Amino acid sequence: MLKPLCVLLPVFISFQSIAKNSQYEGFSYPNKAKNAISISFDDARHSQVDTGLALLDKYQVKATFYVSPFNVKERVEKWQMAVKSGHEIANHTTSHLCTGNFEWLRKQGVSLEQITLKDIEQDILKAQDYIKHTLGIEPTSFAYPCGNTFVGRGANTKSYVPVIAKHFKTGRTWLDETANNPNFTDFTQLTSLAIDGLTFEQIKTMLEQHRTNNSWIILAGHEVGKSSQYTTDSDALEKLIVYLQNPDNGFWLDTVSNVAKYVKANRQEID
Numbered sequence: 479m480l481k482p483l484c485v486l487l488p489v490f491i492s493f494q495s496i497a498k499n500s501q502y503e504g505f506s507y508p509n510k511a512k513n514a515i516s517i518s519f520d521d522a523r524h525s526q527v528d529t530g531l532a533l534l535d536k537y538q539v540k541a542t543f544y545v546s547p548f549n550v551k552e553r554v555e556k557w558q559m560a561v562k563s564g565h566e567i568a569n570h571t572t573s574h575l576c577t578g579n580f581e582w583l584r585k586q587g588v589s590l591e592q593i594t595l596k597d598i599e600q601d602i603l604k605a606q607d608y609i610k611h612t613l614g615i616e617p618t619s620f621a622y623p624c625g626n627t628f629v630g631r632g633a634n635t636k637s638y639v640p641v642i643a644k645h646f647k648t649g650r651t652w653l654d655e656t657a658n659n660p661n662f663t664d665f666t667q668l669t670s671l672a673i674d675g676l677t678f679e680q681i682k683t684m685l686e687q688h689r690t691n692n693s694w695i696i697l698a699g700h701e702v703g704k705s706s707q708y709t710t711d712s713d714a715l716e717k718l719i720v721y722l723q724n725p726d727n728g729f730w731l732d733t734v735s736n737v738a739k740y741v742k743a744n745r746q747e748i749d
C-alpha cells in the first residue's frame with residue numbers, strides 16, 4: 479500500500495537537497511594542475527634516508543615522512559639532513575601502535591585493543607616531544623599506524639580521530655580505496671594509496687583510476703629499494719617523480735601539509 483504523500487514528501491525533499499549539496503563543485507590547484515599529489519613514507523625505515531633521500535633531493539621533491547622515534551634514533555644525522563632539505567617530518571606514534579593481530583604488539587600489551595584514549599594520546603605526545611627535541615620541528619601531520627583509528631574492542635571501541643584533531647592539522651589513514659575530494663575530505667582522516675611493490679606502470683594506472691574530480695592523491699610507502707611487499711621500488715619512484723614533475727601530466731606535487739593548507743584556504747565545502 480502507498481504511503482500518504484505528506485509522509486513521502488519531506489523525505490524526497492531532503493534527498494533532493496542532499497543530492498544538490500553533494501554535487502562535485504570543481505577545484506583549482508596552482509599552475510593549472512588538475513590534481514594534487516603527495517608522496518609519503520611511514521615508520522622512518524632506514525632505507526628512506528639511506529636510499530630515498532638522495533633520489534628525492536636529486537629532483538628537489540619534498541616528501542612527507544611519518545616517523546616513529548625508535549627508527550629515527552639510529553639515523554639521527556640523516557633525519558636532520560632530511561629536515562634541512564625541506565621534507566616534512568610528521569608523527570607516527572612512539573610505539574607504532576596498531577592492532578594486536580600483530581603479535582609483537584599484543585605481547586607487549588600495547589596493541590590498540592588493549593589500550594585507552596589516554597594511553598594513545600600520551601604515546602603520540604611522547605613522539606612529538608622526541609621529534610621536537612631531536613629534529614627541531616613540531617609536526618602538524620599524523621599517520622595512523624596500520625591505518626587503524628580506534629582503541630578498545632567491540633561495544634567499548636572508541637575512535638581516536640578526535641585526539642588527532644586536537645593535536646594536528648592533518649591525519650592520514652592507509653590502504654584506502656579512494657583519493658581525497660578537495661571540497662569534502664576530512665583533514666583528520668585523509669586517505670592514501672599504497673605504492674609498495676608496484677611498478678611505475680602500475681602506479682600510473684592507479685593514478686588514472688583515482689584522478690577524477692580534481693582529487694588530491696596521497697601515496698604511501700615504507701622501505702625504498704628493490705620492490706617487495708613493504709618496499710617502494712627505487713626505479714618506479716624515480717620514473718614517478720619525473721612523470722609528476724612534467725606539467726603536461728597535470729599534477730601539483732607537494733607535502734601533505736602544504737597541500738592541506740592550500741585546499742583548506744581554497745575549497746567550497748560540500749555536505
Ligand SMILES: [Zn+2]
Nearest residue numbers: 520521623624
Ligand atoms: Zn607504520
